[in-house]
Amino acid sequence: MQLSVRIHDSFWSEYIRLVKEVVVPYQWEALHDRVPGSEPSYAVRNFKIAAGLDHGEHGGMVFQDSDPAKWLEAVGYLLQTHTDPDLEAMADELISYMVKAQQADGYLNTYFTIKEQGKRWTNLAECHELYCAGHFIEGAVAYYRATGKRMILDAACKLADHINTVFGPEDGQIQGYDGHQEIELALVKLYRETGEAKYLELSRFFLEQRGQQPHFYLEEFEKRGGSVHFPQLDIAHDFAYSQAHLPVRNQETAEGHAVRVVYMCTGMADVAAETGDEDLLQACRKLWRNIVSKRMYLTGAIGSQEYGESFTYDYDLPSDTAYAETCASIGLIFFAQRMLQIEPKSEYANVMERALYNTVVSGMSRDGKRFFYVNPLEVDPARCRHNKNYAHVKAERQGWFGCACCPPNIARLIASLGEYIYTQKGETIYTHLYIGGEARFQIGETAITINQQSDYASIGQVHMKIAADHPNGMTFALRIPDWSDTLSVQINESAYTVDSEQFVDGYLRIHRIWKDGDTVDLDFGMPILRIRGHSSIRHTIGKTAIQRGPFVYCLEEADNGEGLHQIVLPAESELTVRSSPDMPADVPVIQAQAYREQLDGNDVPLYRYSRTDRQQLEEVSITFIPYFTWANRSKGEMTVWVREFH
Structure with a gap:
């Protein structure tokens, strides 16, 4: 049984400090209606x-x-x-x-x-x-x-x-x-x-x-x-809005309000875990599979439609009108954690990590005082101002909301982050997230402490040291993130040869007699990945997105100028990592050579019988930043998906 976790991490400690020293006191003032310029609570x-x-x-x-x-x-x-x-x-x-x-x-x-x-x-x-x-x-x-x-x-x-x-x-x-x-x-x-x-x-x-x-x-x-x-929503007759269209065991697709779906699934998984109800657990698996394989954004966001803050249908994932409520991703993390407690499979932890490092931290500004309720993957401030279909999309975080569910939800998740790093099943300790800190466990008569030092977010390296009051035969199960292409393992500073049979459900299982002072070092390869959407996603066809480690990247106007839709990234263009003082905890930016379509003048017809070719393209250097950091410098355009040509 896990006793406690204290986080000391190069990336997450700053967010926990922000929650404790800024967010919680700020929200205390907001809840008392003492924040000038914000909607009263x-x-x-x-x-x-x-x-x-x-x-x-x-x-x-x-x-x-x-x-x-x-x-x-x-x-x-x-x-x-x-x-x-x-x-x-x-x-x-x-x-x-x-x-x-x-x-x-x-x-x-x-x-x-x-x-x-x-x-x-x-x-x-x-x-x-x-x-x-x-x-x-x-x-x-x-x-x-x-x-x-x-x-x-x-x-x-x-x-x-x-x-x-x-x-x-x-x-x-x-x-x-x-x-x-x-x-x-x-x-x-x-x-x-x-x-x-x-x-x-x-x-x-x-x-x-x-x-x-x-x-x-x-x-x-x-x-x-x-x-x-709420007369604007026919809740009494739209049963799918609150997942009341079918008994929960018969639901196979995520319908209606996204937060409600994943909160329901979390409760289902909890009850299944306590009662051993295999049918209820199977219902959880069906809904999980539909969400993550057909209705989830690259950032771990869910809920593509503003009306009803809801799911729509399979592969309907527009970037610019996405609702993608922060609370929905938090609920998805709750659901993933409960499934991990029942059956430790890396697919749950991979999604949990994706939502955590992208949508959740994007939902709060880096000073802890402003928040996103909606988390789109493409923003044009002019369009948000003039087109009512985009009224829910904001180009900058807000101080507070009349419906202020997201800010305290972010605070409670980050404050409880230690509960999401490990689980213990018998004599096996599973590491789901690589977040630095100290965790204490009890296996039989042995008290075990794991001290984790993590540079996972920046360079993919993790160091773990075990303290045990006497030697113990246990299994250490270490998640292999789905974005990594190589893995180097050392035990007590000596190379450890991994057998393929040790990989079970996405975890490297190392069983041995662990002694006080034993160390494990992990080095995950962190390639820069070009992501392409499923061909059924109309909104991403012909486009690519960039990911490195757990972070999805985006283009922002502050680095690349306005008119981000004009940028075209060649398939052969090299992507390079560069450090930036603007990024937290040594998380780098990514640079590439690309092209920008030349801006037409006012005298050019709205439509013409011609084709854009490379002679009409200007070569430019572009900079991708981690998605969670956008809108922290200035108000402007942003996009995750970029056009690509071969």
Whole structure:
């Protein structure tokens, strides 16, 4: 069983520092409506009003309670590895408001306490009561694990117990489920923390009810006289939007709202892991395969359509109108992690890494104060200004959002990053991510510590040192990233010959008697890769993208001037690595010789009977930067995919 992980990494430590010193305090101010120029949150004020400590109307979205809950969860993860009395005091202040806002029967939701009393549990399709409850429970578990303070955990159990009386298969109980999945995975966390089997069973109940007939959403829609909360979305009738079109075991394609899909899959995987339900696990595998093989962007982003923040159909992956919500990639990481815990296969870790190093870190500026909700792969600021079809696409990160789910989601993921690096199954320790730090495990009677020093992100090199209180026969399983073309392994500074039989599901398994002081050195080849999309992706045909190591690269106007669509990269052009002081942690930029189509003058006809050839092309030097760093210098164009000719 893994005991703890502390990260000390040349790339990720700076992001964890940003979360702790900048993002969490900044979000504390935002949640208190004290960030000038940003949309007010109302979130903390809502809790104070519901607690009787303030007066006024409920502000913000119907799901506003989830933002401070995610903030609390991030704080809990930070406090699990570093004590901080000031941060703990801030969290205790928030918890006091939350607990006072909880009703005597355990119910907790500021919107229905303040604004629509008497309408609890009447519009589950739209109003996120169970979603908010799930985030509160997750925040409570994380904070309790960090501090041992029972007030918040007791409040979470009280809320879950209330939900358990309201929902269930018995007469008089609601036999339904929330429109936005979240309670399912939260209840499993509460079960694991308390050992109360009723929470696991309630999670399973919510999953099994989804998509059953007669349709629950229609029934509650009719009971409330046809009233709706979000008239722009016909949620009561568009069952696929919230994955209620079929029972979860029968769903084979990712449909509807992207975040909801992967949160649902995370809950399914959790329940399958705890119950040994092979059919439910197989349903997870089917949805995973559809997402990553037909509906995922190169950056690990998902959800290609602005309407409904949703999936559309196989291979529909437009770069310029992509929605690709940050939360969706975070949810995909949750799903990948749960699948890794069940069956350690590198395909899950490869996707987890792709989403983490690209979309997730792109979702936050390098100073930790501005955020992307949408993560397109191509941006033209003029088009975003003038064409309403691109109104959701932003050329620069925002300070805050009226729907501010993404910033605290980024914070809680990065704060908990240590949970994603390793898993242990019996006497095998799997390394999924190469992130520097110290991890402690217990194998039988042996306490084992792995100290990892990683230059993985910059040059593909990893050094691991093992500390053990006595020799132990165990297996060290090391993931081979899908982008690497060579692997060099040393044990105790001597070359280690790898047998092909040691490669299992994308992991190099090294079994030996490990002793205190043993070292493992890995050197992954980091070629510069030209990526080409599947021929069914209309938007990337005839184009190429660049990747080196875990990073997808892009062109940005700051380096290459405007009119990025005019650039053509020859197939034979050499790609070279160059260091840049603008990049974090020695992550390089990539340069190449390319061509730019000459810009036509105003006197040239809009269309003409001629063909562009090389005589009309100007040779230029172009610079690719890691995708996650774009929009940190100036507002301008950006593109991941570049035209290529042979």
